[in-house]
Amino acid sequence: MKAFQDYYPDNVAHCYGCGNLNAHGYRIKTYWEKDETVTRFRPEPFHTAIPGYVYGGLIASLIDCHGTGTAAAAMYRAEGRAMDSEPPFRFVTASLRVDYLKPTPLGGELEIRGRAKEVKGRKVIVEATVYAGGVATARGEIVAVQMPETFLGE
Amino acid sequence: MKAFQDYYPDNVAHCYGCGNLNAHGYRIKTYWEKDETVTRFRPEPFHTAIPGYVYGGLIASLIDCHGTGTAAAAMYRAEGRAMDSEPPFRFVTASLRVDYLKPTPLGGELEIRGRAKEVKGRKVIVEATVYAGGVATARGEIVAVQMPETFLGE
Numbered sequence: 001m002k003a004f005q006d007y008y009p010d011n012v013a014h015c016y017g018c019g020n021l022n023a024h025g026y027r028i029k030t031y032w033e034k035d036e037t038v039t040r041f042r043p044e045p046f047h048t049a050i051p052g053y054v055y056g057g058l059i060a061s062l063i064d065c066h067g068t069g070t071a072a073a074a075m076y077r078a079e080g081r082a083m084d085s086e087p088p089f090r091f092v093t094a095s096l097r098v099d100y101l102k103p104t105p106l107g108g109e110l111e112i113r114g115r116a117k118e119v120k121g122r123k124v125i126v127e128a129t130v131y132a133g134g135v136a137t138a139r140g141e142i143v144a145v146q147m148p149e150t151f152l153g154e
Numbered sequence: 155m156k157a158f159q160d161y162y163p164d165n166v167a168h169c170y171g172c173g174n175l176n177a178h179g180y181r182i183k184t185y186w187e188k189d190e191t192v193t194r195f196r197p198e199p200f201h202t203a204i205p206g207y208v209y210g211g212l213i214a215s216l217i218d219c220h221g222t223g224t225a226a227a228a229m230y231r232a233e234g235r236a237m238d239s240e241p242p243f244r245f246v247t248a249s250l251r252v253d254y255l256k257p258t259p260l261g262g263e264l265e266i267r268g269r270a271k272e273v274k275g276r277k278v279i280v281e282a283t284v285y286a287g288g289v290a291t292a293r294g295e296i297v298a299v300q301m302p303e304t305f306l307g308e
Binding site: 011012014015016017019022023024025044046047048049050051055056057058060061062064065092093094095096097098099100103147151 | 165166168169170171173176177178179198200201202203204205209210211212214215216218219246247248249250251252253254257301305
């Protein structure tokens with residue numbers, strides 16, 4: 001099954017968080033599960049904040065890229081279009097908010113579950129929750145806006 | 155001149171964003187400049203979002219760790235204490251908000267300037283702005299709370 005990020009056009013697939021073509025980055029993969037979007041990611045041992053806990057900046061990054069991916073997927077759905085149809089949707093973040101509910105244990109796989117709360121014009125609002133071992137440890141919301149067509153090389 | 159982060163106790167100096175002891179991390183350094191706090195950081199070429207622009211997750215991470223550093227420094231100031239006095243102050247992030255004002259060009263040094271907006275009890279609110287070539291490209295706010303003493307090994 002292809003992830004949302006597998007449909008990003010090559011010239012905008014270099015993002016450190018979600019670009020297939022960034023060899024140094026996280027290369028997250030996000031999928032639909034019914035009406036929710038899900039990303040699973042295993043942090044490296046050095047992605048630490050306090051020893052034993054996941055770095056908050058990584059959590060913010062995962063929410064961010066999970067959010068832009070979800071925004072694109074939700075826009076395709078809203079328009080009843082397949083994700084490989086033209087023109088491609090690709091979103092950037094206008095704002096990001098993260099509430100750290102409790103320390104996120106480092107060591108296992110994190111699950112980020114999100115949904116598009118609002119799809120309107122060129123803007124999508126995505127909310128997402130980060131789970132470690134099934135426990136919600138952070139909650140975030142991003143406002144994503146469609147990338148200008150000039151970046152997509154059209 | 156020692157940076158705020160140089161005063162973090164060793165057992166809480168492993169943070170990917172600001173810990174001296176994290177060989178893989180950003181190891182940011184923050185200093186007072188009058189009533190503002192300043193961090194300067196040069197992203198790597200692979201810290202990209204759209205090619206040519208800085209990854210938003212990195213920007214969020216810089217604001218986050220600049221914020222917790224500023225919170226500690228502001229708390230020492232509020233108490234009229236030197237940063238090497240005991241007990242040490244070390245903060246974690248309760249919430250983070252970032253507004254991306256415009257794309258942040260990749261290639262030069264970023265400057266993050268912040269100030270403590272409120273210091274109250276165990277909580278400090280820090281606002282910060284990210285500049286690229288003197289132009290403000292992102293603005294953030296964090297709510298930082300003092301780390302529980304148990305983490306400081308006291």
